[in-house]
Amino acid sequence: MSLNYKADIVFRNVSFIHSGRANSIAVKDSKIYLVGTDAETRDVTGCDTKIVDCQDMVMIPGFHDAHLHILRLSANLTKLYCGPERAPTITDIKELLELEARKTPQGGWVKGWGYDHELLLEKRHPNRVDLDQAVPNHPVRLDHVSGHATVMNTMAMNKLGFSEYSVDPPKGVIGREEESGFPSGLFLDMGEYIGKSMIPYRDQLELEKGIILANQWLISKGITAIQDAGIGNDLERWNLFKRLKTLGLLDPQVTMMVGYDYCDEFSCLPIATNHLETGLSVGPAKIMLSLTTGSLIPDQKSLTDTITRLQLKGWQVAVHAVEQEAIECAATAICLASKIKSGARHRIEHCSEGDPTVIPLVDKSGAIVVTNPGFVWHFGDRYRSTLGSNIVSNIYPTGSLENWKIPWAIGSDAPMIMPDPILDIYTCATRVSKSGNPVGKEQAIPISQGIKAYTYGAAYSCFQEGQLGSIERGKFADLVLLSRDPTGLGYYSPTDVNVEMTVIRGRVVYEN
Template structure:
């Protein structure tokens, strides 16, 4: 009887990592890594039961070993580890910041941890790795315009900031989008004049490719009807020939006059913005371009606050080989909390201008095709040089002409200085390039960081300026995958956070409900992979993060609803209940 009881007890705790090689039975201690254990056959299980029976008296005398030590246990839910098979488990165990084991509900009995989280059926996925963000600190004079719903609301925010700062002080802001404003248009000079005639005001559109200034700001910048058009940008006028306040691509003509924030202001707000990412389920970010001084500011923040923040990879803006030599770092330098990313190269303009460089003219704009931000010969030279130096390269390339030019230049550079594992990539990839370019990208392993949320939030811009297949396949998802091009998914800024991107990736809907290129839709599993596992590959970290397999960093998100089964129309309403980085709960929704 004693033997039967103990045999039943021990054999009932086998297969704690179901669906993966190996099994764990009492009284064994902590298992070796799952991938080192052979899958047991039925005969193995029979031998194991026999062995337990033979040693039953020893077990009675000595007792089973106590549960193995762990730091955190999550159990009672649906844990998608995003491995090759998109396997689902009920329990996950964390020790020393990494995933120790995954398995069924009985796995929780094998371990003892100071914290056990009852998931109550909720879904857990790896933390979202956002591979294209623009995060910064801001001054007191700054207004966050993200999510504003009307010009009237923007005017109220300007008035409130003037009351705080005082008359005559510069007021800045970022994040408005006419596609989200009730008036269905951009704020103009006259709108800003009504809210703050005695304060210079400059407000930058979400995406950073245009801004609007009031009359006082334009006057202080010396901009009037006689000002020549800036190279690479546009000063807009209304039908009467007067300045309407909008400057495309060169709003720095006004912004350069805004007083710098104090280092204390920048640091405090920068840390808070990074913490805010945790509420979105973001456990890693790629910051899209800093000069060496900006990189060092990020580095100092992570030296002090790194274990309270998402992991960060910071791209470096290209200046020259000499400047980069003085910088003294290379892509990949750092640790799993903070490291150097790719060189950031801004090839063309944005789509809100529009200024993205396209092969065919924009709809209704004559022969206008956008513009390059860097002359072609300079672009080719810097790509050749940076690739030869061993840097990873990340390009802002939106229009199909910009994509084609950049890929051709990369091919030449890689032919001249072959790299076995360069992982160069394009950000945005809005207008699908020719087949020949797609084939070269696949052949030379040139990847993409794509923003499906743009299909939703920039629908109005695309519908106004593109037509036919260019419109239907804006921000393509399936086409690059079908050609074998590696693709991660990211946010950029419209808005930051994964839920809009996941929604747009699986529905291909714009804000109006119109579907664009239904054959570009991803499954929800493909979309989640793009935000997690594929994103980690883009920073050479696929062996340490991006999945919840044993041995990987314990970065994960607990969600309020099951993304894998709910109606896709509900995706944008899914909340992040908890964000865990390195096994530490850094955010919990109250």
């Protein structure tokens, strides 16, 4: 029998949403050791046990962002922001870039992000001519807010070897100037390709600086686990994440999805068992199902074949599907593949256009949905003005997913939006946009269901519910302390509820 049965840390005077008598949590060796009354945890409190008084605030499991892009988020945090609030026109973007270029050493890249062509006064993407006018003597890269488009100036294109002879890669599109056929500077769905060819230009220090900023943001929002959904995630990326974890720059549990082109590189790793002890684990194989070129790529048959092939090798897959047509295709493929192997927990990412005709298909497929209700708050006004009312009523269909009892989770898809679980859960309950307009009110759900999707649902979506996602003895002590019980307020305003403390593996990593 072990002599040392004392806890490492005890959280006292805790409120729980469904409390019973318990008001205290003891943690030992990164895991929850005991949930009970103060008197019960006193038995496991020794002289070396650290005691934290939680002042009757509410403790819930740490938030788990089931879909984001941490490297892009961190890169953006060190780049020039050119979003609509700062630059409503292309002329404004040009001015910002010009100012940035003046501060950039000779030969250095000028990097901006966050523009949204639909919100620009000109209602178009900038092109190389615009960027050349602003910055002729530095390479410039400007990323769309979605991450699905990039604009470069002529110098940047030359540096990366783009010319009139460049051919479109299978999944991307090189924008062309009408007369000459020369690349216009706009590149669609080529971010990973461009990123990879730019790696020699990406400074290590800049990367680490961005990761530190992103980490700080995540823990300040109560996020204790993330899943990175990069389609370019390969073995090299895995080693990068490993290094960032070893350096202690990323506190949350990281689950890295693997781009399906790179799955074979991972045959040396035990993908079936998730090593949560190291704080880094392999997640599903990520497949992009896109309509960028006008038709679905890959097509129905090759998607079904790919999923079947990957699941035979032990992979869970996560299919990016936004439009109704794409969701139907993904659900059909998952349904067919699941006839061969059940319990694979394949996923549909985004499921944005959750029309009533596709939800039963998703249900039948047995897929888990990882959706982005936070977009409703950030982009809801645009959905209302550009999409048909039937699409708007079913966008990011949180209510339908609950009604059909489809397992689901929430992802921020950062850097599309900044991760903010309290705001996203509020949006699930209110279904209002930034300016207070209703966006699919019929999809509203209780706050408790939003919390579940952001904690247990996310853990379930990557086979981690045995170790994460709820406050239970034996699970990792990944916890967040909130200033108020969000479920007790009916509706709350997101500013009413603050993250007071974030605990990862029993260690307090953030305090307000």
